[in-house]
Amino acid sequence: MSTTATAKPGFDSQGTQSDEQRVDAAMRSFVREFGVTAALHMESCVRCGLCAEACHFHLVTRDPKYTPVHKLELFRRAYFREASPFAPLVRALGLVKKPTLAELQQWQELIYDSCTMCGRCTLACPMGIDIAELVKEARHGLFKAGLIPERLALMDRTARQWGSPATPAEDLPDILAEVAQEHGVAIPCDLPQADVLVTAAPAELGDHTKALADAAKILNRIGAKWTMHQGGFDASNIGFNNGDLELQERLTRAIVDTALKIGAKTVLLPECGHAYGAARWEAARWYGAALPLRIIHMTEFLDEQLAAGTIRVKPIGDSATFHDPCQIVRRGGLEAAARRVLAALGLELRELQDAGVAGICCGGGGGVVSNLRAAPLRAKVFELKKAQVEATGAQRFVTSCGQCRITLEQGAKAAHWERKTESLLELVADNLIE
Ligand code: SF4
Ligand code: SF4
16 A cells, blocks of 8 residues: 555545645546536535435444445535535635545545445436436545555556556467367467457456356357457446546557457447446546447346347246346446346346345445445345345346356355355356257
8 A cells, every 4th residue: 555644544545645635636626527517416406315224335234424425525625615606616615625535545545435326316316416426536536546446447547557456468369269268169369350359347257257158159159250459358347337437448549440440230238237338438538428338237138149049048946136236227228138038047136125226236336346445334235135035035136247156255255145146147048959
């Protein structure tokens, strides 16, 4: 951990900026983020408290500091001081104080450790305030101030160098060759031309290689002309989670530019929620126009192939419950697609008490799963999910995001809960009809 002489113990900091420079960097970023929409949101909160009942971190702790609107407090103060219509008067009369470094450091916990940017509070807010989006914008300021959790900062530095937080691009051909050999499936790499550019999440190149091999199995089965490519292969986009906009743009461009270079009409995203948020919904902002290719999540791909009859699966016949990944379902809109795939698998779906767009987050999104400091809080959120899963009585527990799976598996291990979290992709691949 890089700590300056003034950094408060327990909070991480990066770089060598002075206290004043950190506060100024954060404030400059906040002010830049206050477009018309953010300003409207800042002005319209009626303090009704409904968002508090939506947030899993507040639900499991009942600690007022975890209420969603409180997480925006410094952002709100910065707005009224620097960007609101009465900002000059507010400053002249000293009505709202400039945030201090100590406050920014404490805020790190609220913005990074106890917000997964899941958007459940956004759904609950009667004023339509997109708290998850505002938290994301607040992260941009804390990143500029060098005040993010060190574990995320480490991944950021690695991704800047390697194009992935876990895998150097030059290692990709060897890794894919090993995965191909281990699972007995062909995985093309660096083809100069292909119709589909396939991307991965970091775990699929490490501990979860079966998911990657399963994607290859299905793509090969349908006769797709596809490839993975060193130019752009990791879709998880750590910049999106960290608040590092420059890295987010660079990683997004790497994927889209590589796809265009090889003539791909489709970019296939892995079972990863934040990949979907970053690539599907934010890529066009850097191109200034609709992208000339499709970017689809693995769930959409499976759903389309099953509907077209290019793949068929044998019915499993058990009952199952499904964890809806926030970025894919609530923020991404793919609620029905996953359910059609489950139905094709012949699984009797027993919905969780909170399901679909109202689903409760796994507790690890937005980089929280990689933030060791947040582990105790994550464990409490897991208890909520565990109780809902048990209440369904379902035989299987399925999801469509690898990061959710890792979070839920970690939670199960810590709680000595003997339930496996299964991947929708792996269920399809394991039950393909020859
Ligand atoms: S986005 Fe999710 S985690 Fe963040 S405050 Fe809202 S409900 Fe809580
Ligand atoms: S639900 Fe919306 S209006 Fe109500 S307190 Fe939360 S942010 Fe403010």
